[in-house]
Amino acid sequence: MAAVAKRPALPAILLANDLLDGDVVFASAAGETLAWTRDPALALVADDDTGAERLEAFAVSEFAAQRVVDAYLVDVETSTGRPVPRHYRERMKTLGPSNRRDLGKQAGEGIAPSGQRA
Amino acid sequence: MYRYDEFDERFVRERVEQFSDQVARRLDGSLTEDEFKPLRLKNGVYLQLHAYMLRIAIPYGTLSSRQLRQLALIGERYDRGYGHFTTRTNLQFNWPKLRDVPEILGLLADVEMHCIQTSGNCIRNVTADHFAGIARDEIEDPRPTAELIRQWSSQHPEFSYLPRKFKIAVTGAEQDRAVIKAHDIGLRIRRHPDTHETCYEVSVGGGLGRTPMIGKVVRDYLPKADLLAYLEAIMRVYNLEGRRDNKYKARVKILVHETGLEEFTRRVEAEFAELDGPSINADPAEVSRIAAYFAPPTYRALPERSTALETARAGNPDFDRWVEVNTTAHKQPGYAAITISLKPVGEAPGDATSEQMRLVADLAEEFSFSEIRVTHAQNLVLPHVKLSDLFAIWRRLGEAGLSSANIGLITDIIACPGLDYCALATARSIPIAQAIARRFAEDTRQKEIGELNIKISGCINACGHHHVGHIGILGLEKRGIESYQITLGGDATQDAAIGEILVPGLAAEEVPDAIERIVAVYLEQRQAGESFIENVRRLGLAPFKAAFLELDRAA
Numbered sequence: 001m002a003a004v005a006k007r008p009a010l011p012a013i014l015l016a017n018d019l020l021d022g023d024v025v026f027a028s029a030a031g032e033t034l035a036w037t038r039d040p041a042l043a044l045v046a047d048d049d050t051g052a053e054r055l056e057a058f059a060v061s062e063f064a065a066q067r068v069v070d071a072y073l074v075d076v077e078t079s080t081g082r083p084v085p086r087h088y089r090e091r092m093k094t095l096g097p098s099n100r101r102d103l104g105k106q107a108g109e110g111i112a113p114s115g116q117r118a
Numbered sequence: 119m120y121r122y123d124e125f126d127e128r129f130v131r132e133r134v135e136q137f138s139d140q141v142a143r144r145l146d147g148s149l150t151e152d153e154f155k156p157l158r159l160k161n162g163v164y165l166q167l168h169a170y171m172l173r174i175a176i177p178y179g180t181l182s183s184r185q186l187r188q189l190a191l192i193g194e195r196y197d198r199g200y201g202h203f204t205t206r207t208n209l210q211f212n213w214p215k216l217r218d219v220p221e222i223l224g225l226l227a228d229v230e231m232h233c234i235q236t237s238g239n240c241i242r243n244v245t246a247d248h249f250a251g252i253a254r255d256e257i258e259d260p261r262p263t264a265e266l267i268r269q270w271s272s273q274h275p276e277f278s279y280l281p282r283k284f285k286i287a288v289t290g291a292e293q294d295r296a297v298i299k300a301h302d303i304g305l306r307i308r309r310h311p312d313t314h315e316t317c318y319e320v321s322v323g324g325g326l327g328r329t330p331m332i333g334k335v336v337r338d339y340l341p342k343a344d345l346l347a348y349l350e351a352i353m354r355v356y357n358l359e360g361r362r363d364n365k366y367k368a369r370v371k372i373l374v375h376e377t378g379l380e381e382f383t384r385r386v387e388a389e390f391a392e393l394d395g396p397s398i399n400a401d402p403a404e405v406s407r408i409a410a411y412f413a414p415p416t417y418r419a420l421p422e423r424s425t426a427l428e429t430a431r432a433g434n435p436d437f438d439r440w441v442e443v444n445t446t447a448h449k450q451p452g453y454a455a456i457t458i459s460l461k462p463v464g465e466a467p468g469d470a471t472s473e474q475m476r477l478v479a480d481l482a483e484e485f486s487f488s489e490i491r492v493t494h495a496q497n498l499v500l501p502h503v504k505l506s507d508l509f510a511i512w513r514r515l516g517e518a519g520l521s522s523a524n525i526g527l528i529t530d531i532i533a534c535p536g537l538d539y540c541a542l543a544t545a546r547s548i549p550i551a552q553a554i555a556r557r558f559a560e561d562t563r564q565k566e567i568g569e570l571n572i573k574i575s576g577c578i579n580a581c582g583h584h585h586v587g588h589i590g591i592l593g594l595e596k597r598g599i600e601s602y603q604i605t606l607g608g609d610a611t612q613d614a615a616i617g618e619i620l621v622p623g624l625a626a627e628e629v630p631d632a633i634e635r636i637v638a639v640y641l642e643q644r645q646a647g648e649s650f651i652e653n654v655r656r657l658g659l660a661p662f663k664a665a666f667l668e669l670d671r672a673a
Contacts, residue, residue, distance in 0.1 A: 092168075
C-alpha cells in the first residue's frame with residue numbers, strides 16, 4: 001500500500017487511521033512540527049504545494065513509524081472557518097455513521113470538549 | 119450442534135497465538151503494513167471508514183445460546199454494544215481496536231468460534247438453509263454437508279490462494295432459502311428419480327457483484343459419497359484456469375461463462391475421473407460422526423394444534439399477526455420455528471444490541487434447545503419452539519423491541535452497511551432502508567402489499583444482494599453525489615433471476631417515492647392472489663417504466 005495517494009486539489013488536509021485504535025486522525029500543527037489529532041476542526045490546511053508536500057512527507061514518515069495506516073490528502077473547503085472535505089465519503093470520516101449520531105466524531109469521540117487537541 | 123474435537127480446538131487456539139504474535143510484530147515494526155494486511159485479513163480484521171472491523175464466522179448460521187452470549191459480551195466489552203448480522207450469516211463488529219483483537223479471538227475460541235476465512239481469496243463461510251432440520255419441505259438436513267465442507271475447506275493447502283474469494287451454500291429443501299444459485303457453488307440435496315437415493319445437484323458459477331450470474335448445473339445427481347472429490351475437481355479447474363490477471367474477472371462465474379458450461383463441465387468431469395476419490399472423500403465413519411451432531415433434539419410428543427395458542431391468538435390481534443407472519447411450520451407436530459425480525463422500523467437492518475443478543479440467547483435456552491440460527495436476510499431464528507410457548511416469547515421479544523411482524527414483507531429489507539461504515543461503499547444503504555421502512559411502516563399496508571423483498575447494496579460488490587431483490591437498490595456515486603439505481607424482478611429462490619434496471623439514477627430522498635410508484639402499479643394491476651414478483655413476471659417491466667415516464671412528464 002502506498003503511503004500517500006495522488007494529490008487532490010488544494011486546499012487539502014491529511015487524514016489517516018490510527019494503527020492501534022483504527023479511528024480517524026488528522027495532521028495538525030504542533031509548533032514547528034506536526035502531530036495527530038482526533039478533531040477534524042484542528043486539521044492543518046495546506047493551501048499550496050509547499051504545505052501539501054509537508055503533509056505528504058509527514059504521512060510517509062508516520063506510516064513508516066507504525067503510527068498510522070491509510071494516510072492520504074483530502075481536498076476541503078474552508079468557508080465555515082474549519083476544513084470540511086468536499087467529497088461526501090471523506091466527510092463521513094470526519095463525522096461517523098449517519099444513522100448513529102451518538103457514535104464517532106459527530107458525538108465528540110476522542111475530541112476534547114474544550115476543542116483542545118485530544 | 120457440532121462440537122469441536124481436540125484437533126479443531128488446538129487449531130483455533132494456535133491461530134489465536136499466531137495472530138497475537140503477528141499483531142505484536144506489526145506494532146514493534148518488524149512487520150510492515152504490506153506484510154501484515156494479508157495476515158489480518160485472514161483473521162477477519164478489515165480497516166473500514168471509522169475504525170477496524172472484525173468479521174466473525176457463524177458456520178451455516180447456527181449458534182448456541184452460549185456463543186451468542188459471548189458475542190454479546192464482546193460487543194459490550196470491546197465494541198459499542200451492538201453487532202451487525204450479514205448476508206453471509208456472519209457477525210461484524212464495527213469498532214474493535216487492533217490492540218484488543220487477540221483477546222477477542224481468545225474469547226471466541228472459548229466458545230468454539232473464530233474469524234478464519236471470513237476474508238481473503240479462500241473458501242468463505244459455508245451457508246445453508248436457516249430452516250435446516252425443521253422445514254417440512256426438506257429431504258435432508260444440509261448442515262452435516264455444510265460442516266463437512268467447512269472442515270475440508272479450512273486451511274486446505276491447495277485452496278488457500280485462489281484467484282478470488284469462493285462462496286458455497288447448501289440446501290436440502292424444495293424451496294431454496296439459501297440463495298444457492300447466487301453462489302460460486304450451490305448444492306441442492308435431492309432424490310434420484312430411479313434409485314431414490316439422496317444425491318447433490320451441483321451448480322457452479324453463480325454470483326452477484328459487478329457481473330451478476332445465476333449458477334449453472336454441472337451435475338444433476340452426484341452420489342453423496344463423492345462430494346469432496348467432486349468439489350476438489352471443480353476447485354482444481356478453477357484454481358488452475360481462473361483468471362489472476364484481473365480481479366474483476368477472477369471469480370469462477372467468469373471462467374464458466376468464458377469457457378462455456380459444456381466445456382467447463384467436461385474439464386471438471388475429466389479432473390474428477392483422474393482424482394483418487396477414496397483418498398479425498400470423507401471416511402463414512404467421519405460423515406456419520408458429523409451427522410450425529412445434527413440429530414433432532416428430544417422433542418416432546420405434542421398434538422398438532424395448541425389450544426393455548428389459539429386462545430391467545432383470538433384475544434390479541436397483534437400477536438395473531440406476528441404468529442401468521444413470523445412463524446414457520448415445523449416437521450415436528452406441536453412445534454414451530456420463529457423468525458425474530460432484526461428490522462424494526464427505523465433501525466439499521468441486521469443490527470442487534472448486546473442486550474438483544476442476550477435476550478435471544480436466554481429465550482433459545484429456555485424454549486428452543488439453546489439453538490439459534492442466523493438467516494441470510496439478516497434475521498434470527500429460534501428453530502424449535504412449542505406452539506404453547508409462542509405467546510410468552512412474543513411478549514418478551516416485544517419488551518426488547520424485537521417483535522416486528524414483518525418477515526418477508528416490504529420492511530424486511532436486506533441492507534449492507536454501506537457508506538455509513540464500509541470503506542468500499544459508494545453510497546449509503548442504511549438510511550435508504552430506514553426511509554423506506556418508515557414510509558411503509560403501517561401494518562395494514564404491509565399486509566395488503568404482501569411478500570416483497572427489497573435488497574439494498576451500497577456498491578457494486580452487492581453484499582446487499584440487490585440483484586436478486588424483487589426490488590433491488592444499488593447506491594452509486596454520480597458527479598459527486600449519492601445516486602440510486604432501481605432494479606426490478608430479481609429473485610433469490612429456486613426461480614433465481616437477476617433484476618433488470620428500471621430507473622438508472624435517483625437522489626436518496628426520491629427513493630421512497632419511487633418504491634411507492636412501483637407498489638402502486640402492482641396493487642392496481644395484480645390479479646387475485648398474485649404476489650408482487652409473480653405480477654412483475656407476468657407484466658414485465660413496461661407498466662412500471664410507464665409509471666416513471668408519467669412522473670417525468672408531470673414534472
